[in-house]
Structure formats: C-alpha cells, structure tokens
Amino acid sequence: MKRRPGIGACALLTCLLAGCGGVGAESFLDAQAMAQLREVLSKEQPRLPDGFTIRPEQAWQMPFGQADENCRAVLEPPGGKAPGQALTAQAAVSYHGDGLGEQAGVGLARYAAGEAEDHLDELAEALRKCHAVRSSSGTDLRPHELPIDEAVREAADDAVGARFSGRLNGYPYEMDLVLARVGDTLVSVVHTGMNDVDAGRTRKVVEAALSMVSA
Numbered sequence: 001m002k003r004r005p006g007i008g009a010c011a012l013l014t015c016l017l018a019g020c021g022g023v024g025a026e027s028f029l030d031a032q033a034m035a036q037l038r039e040v041l042s043k044e045q046p047r048l049p050d051g052f053t054i055r056p057e058q059a060w061q062m063p064f065g066q067a068d069e070n071c072r073a074v075l076e077p078p079g080g081k082a083p084g085q086a087l088t089a090q091a092a093v094s095y096h097g098d099g100l101g102e103q104a105g106v107g108l109a110r111y112a113a114g115e116a117e118d119h120l121d122e123l124a125e126a127l128r129k130c131h132a133v134r135s136s137s138g139t140d141l142r143p144h145e146l147p148i149d150e151a152v153r154e155a156a157d158d159a160v161g162a163r164f165s166g167r168l169n170g171y172p173y174e175m176d177l178v179l180a181r182v183g184d185t186l187v188s189v190v191h192t193g194m195n196d197v198d199a200g201r202t203r204k205v206v207e208a209a210l211s212m213v214s215a
Helices: 032-043 071-077 115-129 150-156 199-214
Strands: 087-096 103-111 133-135 139-145 158-168 171-182 185-193
Touching: 032 103, 032 139, 071 115, 071 171, 087 185, 103 115, 103 199, 115 158, 115 185, 150 171, 150 199, 158 199, 171 199, 185 199
Parallel strands: none
Antiparallel strands: 087 103, 103 185, 133 139, 139 158, 158 171, 171 185
C-alpha cells in the first residue's frame, strides 16, 4: 500500500557493504547484485533535469556533522549508508546541478527476505520523529511536508519524503528527501540547494532514480 505522507570529484563511488551501511550479522554480499548496482549507477543519466551533470560523481555526504539519531537515520541512505540488516548490495552517487549549492544524491540498497519493506517502515517512523537538525555553527533545518507526486507513487511500491528548510552554517538552505521502495530495493534521494529547491526538479530526480532500478 502506498503512503501519501508529507514528506565533487568526477569518479563514481560505489559504497561496499563493509563500513557503508552498518551491516548486520545476517547481511551478506551478493556479488551479482553488487555488479548490477555498479553498472546501473555508472551510466550517464539523460533523465536527470537540465543543468545536472550527466556523469555520476562521489556519493553525497551530509553537509553537517551533527544530527539526532532519527534525522541521521533518514539522511544516511542517500549517501550509501542504508540500514544493514539483510543488506545484499549497496551503491551511491551524486550529481551537481547548476543552481547555487544544487546537488542530487542517489542511493540504492538491495535486500533479502522482504527486508526492504520493513526498513522503509522503520525509516518512515524515524522521519516522523526527526524534528530538527541543529548545530552550533548556525545550522537549523526543520522538516516540512513534501507530498509524493502521483508519478512517483505509480513508479514505486511505497514512498515517504520531507523538505528540510532553514539555515546551513548561517546560510539559507533547503533539502528535499525522498525514500522509496521498488521491490527489494530501497531508493534514497536528496536534492539540495542554497536557495529555494524546485519541487519539480526533485520529482524528476526521483523519477530518474526509480528508472535506474527498473532499467
């Protein structure tokens, strides 16, 4: 059932399981799945909105060092640090846009034994409990409703999301976050900018990420 909640470097970085996702004891490396994710994320992405780099770059990194447990849980997957239980493969990349501070991060994580659905449920709960990201350096970001577009609902089995807005190190900053599931794969996307983040561009980035899984 689909939810309708409020939601550099020029080298490809594929995040191996060890050290990237807090892999649990029941997780195992599936060489074929890893190869598939590496291939998917190494390709040029013509479906990205105009202004984004076509070739993938290093995995997105959170631009702040502090975040509570719930906020960190939902913001780590786009950077290649998805939940580790039953994780069989994982990879993450980013793309720079032409807007001020604009960047898109895409993380793909594949699971065994139907664990992807359970993890998305857990992440949805963590997102509800994430109330703010604050730091002494002038960062204060609050999550707000980000409706999931109908096209995303149709392409994914389930999806949740939020828009974080406020200040990053004292400067205006916005970040859209969408976490979705396609079968046994968790698809995590962030779209950031120092000015207003265009929700339409976020939707197109998410659609491009979902298409990577189904390609």
